[in-house]
Amino acid sequence: MGWVTGVMVYFVVWWTVLFAVLPFGVVPEEAAERESGGWRGTPRSPAIVTKALWTTVVATAVWLVIWYLVNSDWLSFRTGWLAMPA
Template sequence: MAYTISTGFAIYFVLWWVTLFVTLPFGVRSQHEDGGGSPGTDPGAPVASRMGRKLIWTTVLSAVIYAIGMAAYYEGFLSIERLSKMMGMPF
């Protein structure tokens, strides 16, 4: 069974969002940790979130994970038959 382009984009899109939520907390410093902050703001609010850098890292990491997954699929490591056999479920 071959994936269509739309299926590949859908899988990559979901993987990209999961990877984004993994990369969001890295490198964030709160106003409380930085020692600054405006009056009336939450002390846990980030000083600089650096979203551009995180979006680039998310894209790169999700592309690498997607490539590994697709290579494993085309080599037969992620076939439905093999995964169902490993889980003890009849196919």
């Protein structure tokens, strides 16, 4: 995997993990008033920075697994155990 492909794969993995992490720990505001800028159902404390940090940690781990599988012979269509005999 080249560096450009690696960056693109990390970008896609990061956003996918972010959308998976966003719902964790969300407590909706029950009595929000529209006049004050709050809407019923908006998160009380979204903790975006914490979720971004967790997303980075998990995405890095997932990306390392993908990088290992792509660069190893274990999952190769040419030389690995999944390769078709010539």
